[in-house]
Amino acid sequence: xxxATEPSTNKSTRHLxxxxxxxxxxxxNISWGKAMMWIFLLSDTFIFGxxxxxxxxxRMSTTTPWPNPSEVFALTIAGHHIPLVLIxxxxxxLITSSGTMAMAVNFGYRADKKKAASLMIVTALLGASxxxxxxxxxxxxxxxxxxxxxxxxxxxxFGACFFMITGFxxxxxxxxxIYLLIVASKVWRGHYDITKLxxxxxxxxxxxxxxxxxxxxxxxxxxxxxxxxxxxxxxxxFFYLW
Amino acid sequence: MAYAEDAERQVLHEPKxxxxxxxxxxxxxxxxxxxxxxAITVGLIALVLSGLMRMQLGFPGVxxxxxxxxxxxxxxxxxIMVIYxxxxxxxxxxxxxxxxLMVGARDMVFPYxxxxxxxxxLLSVLILISSFFVPGGPTGAGWTLYPPQAISEGxxxxxxxxxxxxxxxxxxxVAATMGGLNYVTTVLQARTHGMTLMRMPLSVxxxxxxxxxxxxxxxxLFVSGVMMLLDKTIGTSFFMPEMMSLGTQMSHSGGxxxxxxxxxxxxxxxxxxxxxxxxxxxxxxxxxxxxxKIIFGYKMMVWAIVAIGGLSFIVWAHHMYVSxxxxxxxxxxxxxxxxxxxxxxxxxxxxxxTLWQGDIHFTVPMLFALAFILTFLVxxxxxxxxxxxxxxxxxxxxxxxxxxxxxxxxxxPILVIFGAIYHWYPKITGRMLNDTIGKxxxxxxxxxxxxxxxxxxxxxxxxxxxxxxxxxxLEFISQSAYILNQFITVVAIIVGxxxxxxxxNLIHSFTKGKPSGNNPWKAASLEWCTPDTPPHHGNWGPKLxxxxxxxxxxxxxxxxxxxxxxxxxxxxxxxxxxxxxxGS
Numbered sequence: 001x002x003x004a005t006e007p008s009t010n011k012s013t014r015h016l017x018x019x020x021x022x023x024x025x026x027x028x029n030i031s032w033g034k035a036m037m038w039i040f041l042l043s044d045t046f047i048f049g050x051x052x053x054x055x056x057x058x059r060m061s062t063t064t065p066w067p068n069p070s071e072v073f074a075l076t077i078a079g080h081h082i083p084l085v086l087i088x089x090x091x092x093x094l095i096t097s098s099g100t101m102a103m104a105v106n107f108g109y110r111a112d113k114k115k116a117a118s119l120m121i122v123t124a125l126l127g128a129s130x131x132x133x134x135x136x137x138x139x140x141x142x143x144x145x146x147x148x149x150x151x152x153x154x155x156x157x158f159g160a161c162f163f164m165i166t167g168f169x170x171x172x173x174x175x176x177x178i179y180l181l182i183v184a185s186k187v188w189r190g191h192y193d194i195t196k197l198x199x200x201x202x203x204x205x206x207x208x209x210x211x212x213x214x215x216x217x218x219x220x221x222x223x224x225x226x227x228x229x230x231x232x233x234x235x236x237x238f239f240y241l242w
Numbered sequence: 243m244a245y246a247e248d249a250e251r252q253v254l255h256e257p258k259x260x261x262x263x264x265x266x267x268x269x270x271x272x273x274x275x276x277x278x279x280x281a282i283t284v285g286l287i288a289l290v291l292s293g294l295m296r297m298q299l300g301f302p303g304v305x306x307x308x309x310x311x312x313x314x315x316x317x318x319x320x321x322i323m324v325i326y327x328x329x330x331x332x333x334x335x336x337x338x339x340x341x342x343l344m345v346g347a348r349d350m351v352f353p354y355x356x357x358x359x360x361x362x363x364l365l366s367v368l369i370l371i372s373s374f375f376v377p378g379g380p381t382g383a384g385w386t387l388y389p390p391q392a393i394s395e396g397x398x399x400x401x402x403x404x405x406x407x408x409x410x411x412x413x414x415x416v417a418a419t420m421g422g423l424n425y426v427t428t429v430l431q432a433r434t435h436g437m438t439l440m441r442m443p444l445s446v447x448x449x450x451x452x453x454x455x456x457x458x459x460x461x462x463l464f465v466s467g468v469m470m471l472l473d474k475t476i477g478t479s480f481f482m483p484e485m486m487s488l489g490t491q492m493s494h495s496g497g498x499x500x501x502x503x504x505x506x507x508x509x510x511x512x513x514x515x516x517x518x519x520x521x522x523x524x525x526x527x528x529x530x531x532x533x534x535k536i537i538f539g540y541k542m543m544v545w546a547i548v549a550i551g552g553l554s555f556i557v558w559a560h561h562m563y564v565s566x567x568x569x570x571x572x573x574x575x576x577x578x579x580x581x582x583x584x585x586x587x588x589x590x591x592x593x594x595x596t597l598w599q600g601d602i603h604f605t606v607p608m609l610f611a612l613a614f615i616l617t618f619l620v621x622x623x624x625x626x627x628x629x630x631x632x633x634x635x636x637x638x639x640x641x642x643x644x645x646x647x648x649x650x651x652x653x654x655p656i657l658v659i660f661g662a663i664y665h666w667y668p669k670i671t672g673r674m675l676n677d678t679i680g681k682x683x684x685x686x687x688x689x690x691x692x693x694x695x696x697x698x699x700x701x702x703x704x705x706x707x708x709x710x711x712x713x714x715x716l717e718f719i720s721q722s723a724y725i726l727n728q729f730i731t732v733v734a735i736i737v738g739x740x741x742x743x744x745x746x747n748l749i750h751s752f753t754k755g756k757p758s759g760n761n762p763w764k765a766a767s768l769e770w771c772t773p774d775t776p777p778h779h780g781n782w783g784p785k786l787x788x789x790x791x792x793x794x795x796x797x798x799x800x801x802x803x804x805x806x807x808x809x810x811x812x813x814x815x816x817x818x819x820x821x822x823x824x825g826s
């Protein structure tokens with residue numbers, strides 16, 4: 001987050017260079033925790049990138065036809081056969097959770113503890129319901145005979161990629177839910193308040209000591225959460241819509 | 243608020259109990275030593291394995307080694323040396339020790355995760371070693387673990403060995419990520435007052451760039467490991483085509499074995515530079531200190547490191563010219579491979595120009611540094627042969643390849659590791675290593691490795707295939723090859739045993755070595771400016787150091803000392819090595 005005194009954009013390249021090459025820190029006014037989360041997410045991008053590339057390659061290499069996702073991921077609700085309906089709801093929920101997360105970050109920076117924590121809990125609940133629906137989807141497919149090693153609809157790689165990629169993403173969401181709940185409870189209890197912080201300063205390496213950045217942890221958690229959502233958009237596009 | 247101001251306001255909390263101080267320590271220096279000792283121990287196991295392989299090649303039948311065991315030794319030797327020794331030692335060992343000291347931080351930014359990194363690494367090593375004791379033994383798939391053979395019947399270790407290998411790699415990647423996040427963030431965000439990016443010693447630049455490569459390349463290995471594990475354990479077909487194995491139809495169908503090769507080498511080629519870039523950086527520092535000269539073309543050296551790091555991601559398929567991929571790929575990857583030779587050659591020229599007219603002290607670290615330049619040059623030149631598709635195809639899978647990569651990424655980085663240990667041991671322990679033993683160790687190791695690997699080029703051009711358990715009765719192999727193999731084995735055993743000298747030196751000098759003082763090499767860089775040697779917890783006392791110049795101000799006329807430390811405020815001497823003077 002850059003302060004308002006930053007120069008206008010026509011000088012920005014020069015200032016970028018001088019920021020990067022100056023002493024102490026390359027990214028000014030950014031705590032190490034936030035920088036570390038960004039770097040981690042970059043690394044994680046390569047993991048999901050490799051997973052999706054692998055999926056696309058085996059989808060091309062396999063000799064049997066790929067099952068039609070619109071058919072496989074359809075639900076019959078009240079006699080109507082609706083393709084991709086569950087996935088549409090899941091995607092909607094996850095994207096909504098990004099919205100509540102963004103609001104939590106906003107209230108975090110206003111030091112409105114109760115609202116920030118409540119919105120984080122709402123985000124976590126939305127995430128948990130996403131995982132719950134994923135469990136439902138897995139159960140339905142398993143009942144229909146889809147297995148990692150084969151399925152009645154076509155290429156065996158379909159089940160393998162589906163369970164591996166959605167499983168790995170679901171794991172990320174689950175970890176995110178736990179992470180959100182831990183941070184939310186700490187925010188609620190006022191763990192990041194200045195007075196409390198100065199007592200914990202010597203033995204707690206995780207928090208910032210600067211009052212202006214007290215609730216930056218909310219934003220760091222949010223970075224992770226938005227990333228997990230973004231990854232889902234790609235999985236949705238490449239797996240369900242292709 | 244920057245880390246530097248923060249670090250000065252905090253009260254130092256030094257661990258008191260033995261356990262938190264030396265075992266579950268969050269201090270980067272202790273973690274570095276834990277990493278290094280574990281890596282060296284596991285490296286010695288791999289050294290013994292290579293001796294056993296050489297015995298089989300030189301004197302078949304003397305030791306009772308069967309083909310399966312040979313392949314298991316070969317696989318474990320390769321994997322241990324590349325991942326568990328070199329990667330862990332350069333990043334976990336040197337990275338941990340040097341980064342905070344060289345950039346003037348109290349510790350890594352997230353010490354708890356740094357500690358976890360070591361313990362997960364140790365876990366991965368234990369899982370790997372445990373595969374020697376399971377039914378069927380460790381995997382014998384070769385260190386590249388190519389499917390389908392890696393998980394098909396008939397390859398040694400398909401029962402448990404391959405599973406343990408993949409699980410161990412996955413844990414290693416988790417450990418490397420936890421450590422790597424710390425190294426990168428510490429370099430970016432936790433430097434001290436006046437320490438600009440362009441004042442950092444090249445060691446830090448090398449380790450920093452290599453860590454970024456690790457963070458972006460290991461994911462591909464992670465994913466291929468997960469996929470192969472699923473293929474092996476629950477019968478998915480990511481890498482497994484429809485095939486017959488030992489007369490029975492396997493249940494797999496439709497997978498892509500070449501996909502594994504792409505994923506593996508997307509990791510595997512940056513891995514070469516994960517090992518090489520820290521070596522480049524460390525060697526630049528050692529040469530500059532012991533030749534008492536500013537490093538030639540510091541800025542160029544930095545950009546060369548960054549350029550090599552970037553290019554290393556687009557050359558991977560030069561390992562796959564014979565894999566059956568589209569021939570046009572070969573054209574592209576041969577071109578990028580030859581381009582990467584440009585920044586690499588630039589670095590070699592700069593090292594030589596640093597030595598040019600320098601006041602060269604033939605100390606043990608310097609000897610190893612000079613040996614590195616020569617070895618890297620030889621290994622790099624054979625890389626030009628193998629980078630070209632038409633030359634590579636006849637040389638592929640021969641001992642020429644073995645000689646090439648052992649020279650360039652086996653011996654060369656190991657020489658750097660030895661040089662670096664001789665160079666920084668005084669900082670770590672406060673005592674000097676024994677000079678006589680060091681020189682003996684150097685000459686045996688240096689000459690020995692040439693006697694081992696030079697003949698292998700000849701064997702390769704003769705067409706001797708690598709990874710063969712036995713050459714008996716093969717018509718196309720001349721008599722000279724058998725004699726050479728015996729010669730190589732004898733030298734390899736001597737070099738292997740001579741490493742005892744090094745281990746003895748490390749242990750003996752720890753208590754009996756000559757006290758070194760704070761700065762035995764009269765080096766200018768920041769790690770030699772700590773108030774205590776070895777540095778205490780927190781490294782710098784109450785105040786962080788302030789840096790006024792680059793790390794290479796040597797041989798400056800008109801001074802009693804011939805160097806100016808990075809923290810010196812002496813304004814009367816021109817700041818020779820400050821590249822970004824206006825930046826502060």
